[in-house]
Amino acid sequence: MANSASGESIIGRFVKIVSAFDDRHTSMSVAELGRRTGLPVTTTYRLVNDLLLERLLEREPGGDIHIGTRMWELVSRGSKMLGLREAALPFMEDVQAVVQHSTTLGILDSDEVLYIERLGSDKTIVDITKIAGRLPVHATSSGLVLLAHSPAAYQDSFLARPLTKFTETTLTDPALLRRHLAEIRQRGFAAMPGVIVPESSGIAVPVFGPDNTVRAALSVVVPRNEENAAARVPVLLAAARGISRALGWRGELKGTLRQSH
Amino acid sequence: MANSASGESIIGRFVKIVSAFDDRHTSMSVAELGRRTGLPVTTTYRLVNDLLLERLLEREPGGDIHIGTRMWELVSRGSKMLGLREAALPFMEDVQAVVQHSTTLGILDSDEVLYIERLGSDKTIVDITKIAGRLPVHATSSGLVLLAHSPAAYQDSFLARPLTKFTETTLTDPALLRRHLAEIRQRGFAAMPGVIVPESSGIAVPVFGPDNTVRAALSVVVPRNEENAAARVPVLLAAARGISRALGWRGELKGTLRQSH
DNA sequence: GGAGGATTACCATTGAGCGGGAATCCTGAG
DNA sequence: CTCAGGATTCCCGCTCAATGGTAATCCTCC
Numbered sequence: 251m252a253n254s255a256s257g258e259s260i261i262g263r264f265v266k267i268v269s270a271f272d273d274r275h276t277s278m279s280v281a282e283l284g285r286r287t288g289l290p291v292t293t294t295y296r297l298v299n300d301l302l303l304e305r306l307l308e309r310e311p312g313g314d315i316h317i318g319t320r321m322w323e324l325v326s327r328g329s330k331m332l333g334l335r336e337a338a339l340p341f342m343e344d345v346q347a348v349v350q351h352s353t354t355l356g357i358l359d360s361d362e363v364l365y366i367e368r369l370g371s372d373k374t375i376v377d378i379t380k381i382a383g384r385l386p387v388h389a390t391s392s393g394l395v396l397l398a399h400s401p402a403a404y405q406d407s408f409l410a411r412p413l414t415k416f417t418e419t420t421l422t423d424p425a426l427l428r429r430h431l432a433e434i435r436q437r438g439f440a441a442m443p444g445v446i447v448p449e450s451s452g453i454a455v456p457v458f459g460p461d462n463t464v465r466a467a468l469s470v471v472v473p474r475n476e477e478n479a480a481a482r483v484p485v486l487l488a489a490a491r492g493i494s495r496a497l498g499w500r501g502e503l504k505g506t507l508r509q510s511h
Numbered sequence: 512m513a514n515s516a517s518g519e520s521i522i523g524r525f526v527k528i529v530s531a532f533d534d535r536h537t538s539m540s541v542a543e544l545g546r547r548t549g550l551p552v553t554t555t556y557r558l559v560n561d562l563l564l565e566r567l568l569e570r571e572p573g574g575d576i577h578i579g580t581r582m583w584e585l586v587s588r589g590s591k592m593l594g595l596r597e598a599a600l601p602f603m604e605d606v607q608a609v610v611q612h613s614t615t616l617g618i619l620d621s622d623e624v625l626y627i628e629r630l631g632s633d634k635t636i637v638d639i640t641k642i643a644g645r646l647p648v649h650a651t652s653s654g655l656v657l658l659a660h661s662p663a664a665y666q667d668s669f670l671a672r673p674l675t676k677f678t679e680t681t682l683t684d685p686a687l688l689r690r691h692l693a694e695i696r697q698r699g700f701a702a703m704p705g706v707i708v709p710e711s712s713g714i715a716v717p718v719f720g721p722d723n724t725v726r727a728a729l730s731v732v733v734p735r736n737e738e739n740a741a742a743r744v745p746v747l748l749a750a751a752r753g754i755s756r757a758l759g760w761r762g763e764l765k766g767t768l769r770q771s772h
Numbered sequence: 773g774g775a776g777g778a779t780t781a782c783c784a785t786t787g788a789g790c791g792g793g794a795a796t797c798c799t800g801a802g
Numbered sequence: 803c804t805c806a807g808g809a810t811t812c813c814c815g816c817t818c819a820a821t822g823g824t825a826a827t828c829c830t831c832c
Contacts, residue, residue, distance in 0.1 A: 260788090261521070264525070270589075273593065276591050292821075303522075317591070319621075323620075324529045328530075328537060329582070331580070359584075360581075364580065381593060542808075552809095554790065574809085
């Protein structure tokens with residue numbers, strides 16, 4: 251599928267190049283980029299030049315490369331994420347204002363939770379969510395909410411594989427998890443104390459789309475020792491309904507709970 | 512530079528494909544994509560398949576294509592926009608809360624203003640800014656602020672070209688504009704009534720980076736008939752300083768105004 | 773001045789990309 | 803049910819853009 255000796259397409263290499271950048275490495279020299287991607291030196295330079303021409307990458311004064319403005323623009327403008335984000339943001343602001351802890355919006359992607367938006371970086375508690383960052387499904391409240399409202403077939407396949415135990419409270423037993431998911435569906439929220447980092451607990455509720463399937467999970471991260479974290483739930487539920495409605499959801503149809511199991 | 516008869520590289524075609532999507536067209540059939548991009552049918556299908564394999568594009572149940580989650584993720588994670596946005600967001604929320612009109616953050620890119628973030632979609636007034644959307648520099652308060660604090664050489668080249676007159680108040684005369692830019696630098700803000708749409712006016716202030724150059728413009732859009740729009744300025748200035756500081760700016764060095772003209 | 777790395781230049785080789793054409797699948801109208 | 807028009811997939815020979823090694827050049831900091 252490619253001219254390359256290694257059998258990669260240009261697209262594949264493009265992905266490698268873009269993947270080399272992350273929040274800790276927003277810019278680097280071409281040589282370093284070559285090292286990080288593992289691409290042949292010459293090839294890296296040629297490819298980078300092509301990308302510079304299209305402004306998908308940009309060269310900064312020092313010579314280092316970073317992801318181009320144009321790239322951000324094109325992707326942002328055409329992506330469906332923007333719609334979701336814009337629908338959610340006003341409600342998230344309300345939640346954040348009331349709860350005073352960081353509020354996140356996550357979706358399910360490639361068997362992980364991908365965080366789309368996050369408000370209020372609260373230094374006082376441990377919160378490892380990042381925008382465009384990923385966390386495992388079974389070890390986050392958002393993930394469990396998303397999983398709980400996924401098609402049964404997906405749940406089965408997910409629960410079939412081995413799950414990492416991050417802390418004492420991380421659930422890894424399929425049967426136990428399955429019961430937990432049922433509870434989450436019934437109660438309408440997930441409250442998980444310290445399933446990924448011991449010091450904080452997450453509370454999450456589902457956000458629905460027009461077809462009444464889950465689109466995202468809205469959640470807050472609070473200190474684990476908080477008195478009654480459950481008191482946070484109503485605010486979240488109300489906000490989630492607001493977001494759902496903004497997405498075109500029109501109230502719960504009969505059989506909302508039927509979609510899973 | 513390409514195998515194609517038309518002499519385009521794959522990268523170029525990739526750009527064409529991604530560009531075919533925007534906020535009004537977040538998904539479409541492959542055939543339509545082919546039409547919009549002008550690429551040969553077969554080529555479109557092959558290319559789309561490659562992109563689907565890498566998850567840069569995604570196929571929805573109906574068969575339509577949209578920009579992939581992975582694409583958004585990679586670009587967002589690696590892009591410097593996120594840093595700017597995250598630094599600005601808290602302050603923008605404050606501004607939005609106080610001013611009660613839509614608040615935007617824009618940067619200068621390819622001789623246009625590119626809006627990075629926008630809070631509060633206020634239906635009561637006309638505001639055509641969109642996230643990842645562009646507007647002309649000389650017809651927006653943000654644009655004029657950015658231009659006013661750009662290197663003199665850039666200003667000269669910009670003012671050398673013909674400028675479109677959008678409304679009665681749009682400034683298009685180079686000499687007049689130049690004087691206006693000086694005022695903006697001196698006063699520290701731009702207040703432009705109806706320069707792009709007659710009904711609303713924008714107020715913008717500069718945001719600085721560590722090297723004391725402009726990074727972005729923070730602005731609000733208010734109804735044009737508002738009593739004293741200038742009263743909004745202090746809030747904006749304060750917020751802009753906050754953002755600048757979050758970006759690593761350390762107070763104004765002597766010679767702040769010297770950088771331009 | 774010179775060692776070590778980053779960047780550019782050169783160039784022979786070749787298979788990935790190309791795209792026209794035709795077959796097949798879909799879908800909605802009559 | 804049939805049929806038309808469009809979307810999608812298959813097929814396939816041609817060809818030149820992409821490849822990546824080697825070597826020269828440019829930096830930059832001891």
